Amino acid sequence: MTEMLTMFKADGSAPDFNGALDEKALIHCYRTMLMVRAFDDICMKLQRSGRIGFSIPNKGVEATQVGAASALRATDFFFPSYRDFGMALHHGAKPVDMMHNMFGNASDSARGRQMSVHFSFIEPLRFFSISSPIGTHLPHAVGAAYAAQALGKDDVSLASFGDGGTSSAGFHSALNLAGVWKAPVIFLCQNNGWAISLPASGQTASDGYAIKAKAYGMPGVTVDGNDLLAVNQAVGDAAKRARGGEGPTLIEAYTYRMGGHSTSDDPTKYVPAEELEEWAKKDPVLRMQRFLDKSGLWDETLEEKLLAECADEVAQAAKVAEATPGPTLETIFSDVYETLPLHLRRQGEQAFELAERKGGADAGGGAFPL
Numbered sequence: 528m529t530e531m532l533t534m535f536k537a538d539g540s541a542p543d544f545n546g547a548l549d550e551k552a553l554i555h556c557y558r559t560m561l562m563v564r565a566f567d568d569i570c571m572k573l574q575r576s577g578r579i580g581f582s583i584p585n586k587g588v589e590a591t592q593v594g595a596a597s598a599l600r601a602t603d604f605f606f607p608s609y610r611d612f613g614m615a616l617h618h619g620a621k622p623v624d625m626m627h628n629m630f631g632n633a634s635d636s637a638r639g640r641q642m643s644v645h646f647s648f649i650e651p652l653r654f655f656s657i658s659s660p661i662g663t664h665l666p667h668a669v670g671a672a673y674a675a676q677a678l679g680k681d682d683v684s685l686a687s688f689g690d691g692g693t694s695s696a697g698f699h700s701a702l703n704l705a706g707v708w709k710a711p712v713i714f715l716c717q718n719n720g721w722a723i724s725l726p727a728s729g730q731t732a733s734d735g736y737a738i739k740a741k742a743y744g745m746p747g748v749t750v751d752g753n754d755l756l757a758v759n760q761a762v763g764d765a766a767k768r769a770r771g772g773e774g775p776t777l778i779e780a781y782t783y784r785m786g787g788h789s790t791s792d793d794p795t796k797y798v799p800a801e802e803l804e805e806w807a808k809k810d811p812v813l814r815m816q817r818f819l820d821k822s823g824l825w826d827e828t829l830e831e832k833l834l835a836e837c838a839d840e841v842a843q844a845a846k847v848a849e850a851t852p853g854p855t856l857e858t859i860f861s862d863v864y865e866t867l868p869l870h871l872r873r874q875g876e877q878a879f880e881l882a883e884r885k886g887g888a889d890a891g892g893g894a895f896p897l
């Protein structure tokens with residue numbers, strides 16, 4: 528593994544921090560991490576009580592998500608993985624809008640057509656719809672970056688993916704093209720130890736993931752993914768290079784998935800308990816809290832206030848989303864064509880007529896088989 532960039536010292540200090548985040552920004556980052564945990568927590572409860580079909584836990588990787596987002600503009604292009612709640616939240620996505628997606632209701636930006644956890648936010652964000660097939664969004668990120676470059680804009684594109692994503696064809700195509708075109712992209716590989724039940728050690732024979740950058744003619748950087756300041760700096764440096772016309776960077780954030788792959792997974796079947804215990808000591812939220820405390824920015828009162836705010840906001844979001852009706856049958860035919868072609872209009876009319884005769888079309892039971 529290439530040398531790992533870390534900012535936090537064991538005592539919580541960060542003497543080498545470049546000061547890119549001021550006090551307000553640091554607290555915002557910490558609050559966003561707590562919000563990710565609160566959102567995770569309520570989604571697990573909603574799934575276990577059969578009210579939503581599926582969710583993806585983020586525990587353990589919050590510093591990578593939020594640290595990366597904090598180094599970018601809200602108007603940069605985000606091509607996220609499904610384990611990136613924090614990036615959207617950091618730049619102003621509302622828990623209630625995320626919750627509409629979890630329920631796949633009429634207010635979901637995808638109108639229930641995507642799986643839950645597959646958020647998309649446009650205006651003011653450019654947070655592209657999360658793609659389930661691993662690695663397919665990486666070439667899209669390069670395309671958006673190339674377009675920005677061709678239009679003379681200084682937007683950068685962030686492609687976020689897991690250690691498992693590096694085994695996809697999209698990884699090779701994207702890094703190869705980005706290298707050749709010097710496209711303003713940041714490839715953020717979140718090495719969280721696992722790809723469902725496959726350990727990172729079974730994913731590649733190379734010495735880590737950052738080293739793969741060399742083959743594509745770009746710098747490869749390894750960063751402590753549980754250290755928000757280090758991630759902020761690594762992504763900030765890569766963004767500066769990209770905006771300056773120097774091309775892409777591959778960042779490997781070394782982190783750990785402290786929960787299951789999804790709500791359909793039981794990690795106790797394959798994750799060694801000692802491994803989890805070791806990583807729990809490096810919990811990114813606790814390390815950030817220690818830093819804020821050491822810097823005189825944190826106390827118990829603040830903690831209680833933030834925890835209560837986050838818990839209230841996600842509980843309220845769940846209430847609103849659950850009470851929002853599902854998408855109407857008519858939306859099957861919307862959002863694709865400006866003017867619906869005749870054959871689809873006819874199909875629609877038949878479907879609506881049938882639904883009326885049969886007394887409506889119900890959504891499925893919400894069960895997801897993964």
Ligand SMILES: Cc1ncc(C[n+]2csc(CCOP(=O)(O)OP(=O)(O)O)c2C)c(N)n1
Binds near residue numbers: 660661723
């Ligand atoms: C092309 C493709 N192959 C397989 C899958 C099934 N699958 C879903 S998530 C996943 C693991 C991905 O692991 P990683 O990239 O490390 O991301 P993480 O879940 O650890 O964040 C796999 C194999 C898929 N969605 N797409």
Ligand SMILES: [Mg+2]
Binds near residue numbers: 690718721723
């Ligand atoms: Mg992984």
